[in-house]
Amino acid sequence: MTLPNLNTFAPNARPEALASKRAPAFAKGSSVVVVGAGAFGGWSALYLLRKGFQVTLVDAWGAGNSRSSSGDETRVIRSTYGANQTYFDLNVRALELWKENQARFDKKLFFNTGVLWFCYDEKTPLVDDSIAFARRHTMDYEYLTTQELNRRYPQIHTHDLHHAYLDPYGGYLKARESMQAVQTAVAEEGGHYIQAHVQPMPEQHGTLETLHLSNGDTLTADAFVFACGAWMGTMFPELLQRQVNCTKQEVYYFGAPARHAAAFEHLPVWIDVDGQDFYYGIPGNTHRGFKIGVDIRGDVFDPTHGDHTLTPEALTKARTFLAHRFPQLRDAPLSESRVCPYENSSDGNFIFDLHPETDNVFLLGGGSGHGFKHGPALGEQVAQTLAGERQLSEMFALKKTD
Template identity: 80%
Template sequence: MTPPNLNTFAPRTRTETRAQKRNPSLPPGSSVVVVGAGAFGGWSALYLLRKGFRVTLVDAWGAGNVRSSSGDETRVIRSTYGANETYFNLNVRALELWKENQARFDKKLFFNTGVLWMCYTPETPLVDDSIAFAQQHRMDYEYLSTEELNRRYPEINTQDLHHGYLDPYGGYLKAREAVQAVQTAFVEEGGEFIQAHVAPLADVHGDVNSLSLSNGETLHADAFIFACGSWLGDLFPQLLREQVNCTKQEVYYFGPPPQHAAAFERLPVWVDVDGKDFYYGIPGNAHRGFKIGVDIRGEIFDPTNGDHTLTPVALQRARQFLAHRFPLLKDAPLGESRVCPYENSTDGNFIFDLHPETQNLFLLGGGSGHGFKHGPALGEWVAQTLAGEKELFEMFALNKRD
């Protein structure tokens, strides 16, 4: 499958309906195995546990491992999704849960720096179409003229910008630290964590009763959730070959000049809305440097055996953008680089659905580069669905995907 040349700042909505809904409901105390301790799997396991299920969480390398999509330092959290109200509302709930859980964990994970959207034209639907949702939630954006941008952020070259919008409610999250905190809380609250590899399933026809692990154990449960991030397509190749792929996405950490280091760390999270590359960045990062990434899809990537090394052409393009938008960083040294494997769905929407051949095996994934921030809200949603409080949601369905 060729990776789609798209961005996932605003996945499109889908209105098609399922031919026949299958809405699961497990009785309290049922056993659930969750495979994958990343942003989706870890939070789902925790909220299933809090719903009264008996939960086992399995991961081959552990939460926040170097191969995972959650293994980097930070991730952006923003509600702006164009006209897609579903994700806006989901992120509003996620913000509430991030704040609630970081208090429970006694660990700061959300940094409210704001998110600056840098717009090239008078009309920017990606941002403009979210304004009404922001107003409904009393989370208004602030319009910034180029004059105001220059006054507040002299480090930014605004010559080709028309204006900016500041979302004062967004910011960034600690990524690796967060998924590890979730795993720790899961165990402390009574869940069982097993570090082991799950043996691939044979062709699935009918309900699944057990899973075999690389440590020789066999896990039996009433339901199974595969939330394997970048490995989901590999585990179910026949079903997901045309629906999921993994691409190599790179982020870079540059060292700002010493006389400007403090100013760059005070910048908000930013997104350059050029309609093509969608460069974005997270300044500060606990003094790790000026982080820059690009949302345009990279090459197909093997999350298990692929080298997490930079691509010279991608780095060169990032440097060119950096020199243009942040001229003081033109000659900034590269401190380090990371690879973030994107587990892409065809339209950027998440996947949460039953395997079509079963009534007890769920697929949870399709993070598509924008899933991390939604982790707690999606985990809560999964738990409510298995408890019979919600129905499977059409936008996250497997069937009828383009």
């Protein structure tokens, strides 16, 4: 089963996006259990700690594990979201926090390579509509003609492109290593980490008091944040079965020819705005190889039991694109492949909302393939919300169901 392709490069803003609603507030020193040590859960746990809460972080396999959406080597960080200012502004804050935290961790996590957008037509709303936001933040893009693109990056085939834009402020992040650094920081800053599986949640009403773990233990807390990534739908099957799903997304690492390796290593992150597949790539990857992925949705995937093996048809198609856009990589060998489970919301927007039948259970998810980079900014917002300093945003609200 293949699901409709969502354009998560620019999720549509909901009509009520600027509205907000109140959430229950919890006093400093209250206990919070965060389920899931991925990009959303790990950062939330860390910022809840920094806000003065007592925090327990729980994960079945550990931060950056190979089953998780954040278990690969790298992830793109970009602000460009078309006309959606919410995500642009959120990423600007996230970028500030990535830089701040890598200094605190004494570990380089952000690589400022820039992001190249390959545009086929004179007008490309996905990029054009973000230009005003970029200027507002003094993060201007650079317009590159194909002639200039050829001069700077002769590795790129440009004959079918109209132009490109270079976002000099973006780049890529270490993924697996970042999440392990966050988990370490949670422990060092006073939190408690437990590796155990949380049992799926039955229907909830009122106040949740206890969680049951696979090791036989139970956890009690004043509030609970479920940030289960690809497992969100199975954790709350009745509530979320129509709102989230998990798909199998593949990325490939190719070995550049020795005589071209250095040139490819120093290319910016790139995104091909063809309106269909949205191939993207991270050339450097700290010497892991030339990485290419595709945003079109794959088959429904079981993140626990599904095999992380490549699909021959998808690989063949990716090779065809690679040979076209980067001719020097036409015969490049495949050095490895990864599977990234996408936890898709129904419209590509994130989910951060109070469980509708409870007063102390928060749901945080819907990363939809573009969530990783926003992790620290979302974590900060989660902490502010539980502390009563901000309200829940309707942009990230659960959809009403009949």
